[in-house]
Amino acid sequence: MAQRILVFWRDIPAQVIVRAGRRTARRTLSARFQEAIDRAAMRAGLTGTDAYLAAWRRSDPEPCGEDPEAEADRLAAEIEAAYPPERLRRLVVAGGHEPMDEPPSNRETSRR
Numbered sequence: 101m102a103q104r105i106l107v108f109w110r111d112i113p114a115q116v117i118v119r120a121g122r123r124t125a126r127r128t129l130s131a132r133f134q135e136a137i138d139r140a141a142m143r144a145g146l147t148g149t150d151a152y153l154a155a156w157r158r159s160d161p162e163p164c165g166e167d168p169e170a171e172a173d174r175l176a177a178e179i180e181a182a183y184p185p186e187r188l189r190r191l192v193v194a195g196g197h198e199p200m201d202e203p204p205s206n207r208e209t210s211r212r
Contacts, residue, residue, distance in 0.1 A: 102168055103161035104175055109137040110155050110196030113183070116175045118168040119161075125168035127176040136188040137196065144195035155196065 102120035106113055114137060116127040128134075146152045164171045190199050 102164050102166050102171060104164040104171060105161050106159040106175075106179075108157050108159070110140065110157075110191075111198040112137050112140060112188070112191050112196050113179050114156075116172050116179065117158075118164060118172045118175070120166055120168045123168045125172035127172045129176060129179060132185070132188060133183070136192050139192045140194075140196035143192060 102118055105117045105119070107115040107117065112133060114129055114133055116125075116129070118125045141147065141152050141155070146155060164175070191197070193199075
């Protein structure tokens with residue numbers, strides 16, 4: 101069974117990984133996500149390498165469809181749509197953490 105994993109810097113998604121046996125598909129999200137991560141890190145004062153690297157995490161693996169390439173494309177598109185510019189801006193202002201006033205459905209998307 102294939103499994104998907106999301107890579108985050110704090111609560112900002114950066115990459116999708118889907119594994120099915122020996123096959124792995126990876127999708128780096130668009131540049132606006134890395135730009136948001138960099139701005140949030142600066143805002144949070146995490147400019148040192150160790151502090152910046154310590155904020156990266158992976159989600160727990162979750163089952164998904166069996167075609168890693170298709171699943172990675174689908175999930176990356178879903179995340180891109182779930183994070184409009186205003187949501188990323190709020191994450192930057194909060195130092196990379198999901199604001200607690202965010203609707204639960206949006207908070208859950210960011211933790212998948």
